Amino acid sequence: MALLPILRFPDLRLKKIAQPVTVFDESIRQLAADMAETMYEAPGIGLAATQVDVHKQLIIIDVSEDKSDLRVFINPQLDHCEGLQEGEEGCLSVPGIYDKVERSERVTVHYLDLDGQPQSLVADGLLAVCLQHELDHLNGIVFVDHLSQLKQLRIKNKLAKKARVTA
Numbered sequence: 001m002a003l004l005p006i007l008r009f010p011d012l013r014l015k016k017i018a019q020p021v022t023v024f025d026e027s028i029r030q031l032a033a034d035m036a037e038t039m040y041e042a043p044g045i046g047l048a049a050t051q052v053d054v055h056k057q058l059i060i061i062d063v064s065e066d067k068s069d070l071r072v073f074i075n076p077q078l079d080h081c082e083g084l085q086e087g088e089e090g091c092l093s094v095p096g097i098y099d100k101v102e103r104s105e106r107v108t109v110h111y112l113d114l115d116g117q118p119q120s121l122v123a124d125g126l127l128a129v130c131l132q133h134e135l136d137h138l139n140g141i142v143f144v145d146h147l148s149q150l151k152q153l154r155i156k157n158k159l160a161k162k163a164r165v166t167a
């Protein structure tokens with residue numbers, strides 16, 4: 001297994017649209033395993049392949065307390081959304097920044113597992129929020145894109161200042 005470098009906002013590669021996975025071989029299992037190691041080490045509760053500069057439709061999520069519920073979603077598609085919730089979000093590509101984003105309360109997704117078998121899931125609460133956040137990544141959207149232009153500018157300035165200090 002390997003730790004993968006995570007792209008940092010506003011890296012333009014975070015805007016790329018991920019392509020469907022068509023081959024279910026050892027390399028896709030290896031990618032999922034490396035992403036899981038990277039997410040747990042960060043630490044985080046989700047990670048999209050886009051964030052590790054792999055532009056394939058693969059996301060992983062584990063919202064458990066004890067790293068016991070790793071879920072892998074390949075070629076995930078939203079089927080249905082209902083209700084609204086507003087919660088604080090963070091992002092491993094936007095370190096140290098947290099803000100409120102409005103999301104659907106409950107979502108239904110269909111996807112493929114690591115064997116290429118079709119699956120579906122109805123999710124609510126944090127799992128639903130995380131799914132929507134990671135699906136956004138596959139479509140080139142970072143959570144700060146949901147914030148005002150002024151907040152986005154402040155975040156860019158704050159991250160640029162932090163990068164200068166740590167350089």
Ligand code: K1U
Pocket residue numbers: 043044045046047048088089090091092093129130133134137
């Ligand atoms: O996609 C990512 O960058 C991962 C992100 C997922 C996420 C968090 C919160 C709301 C929606 C989506 C993170 O995991 S940020 C880190 C984080 O939230 C966390 C870290 C350790 C323990 C618990 C949460």
Ligand code: ZN
Pocket residue numbers: 090091092093133137143
């Ligand atoms: Zn993120």
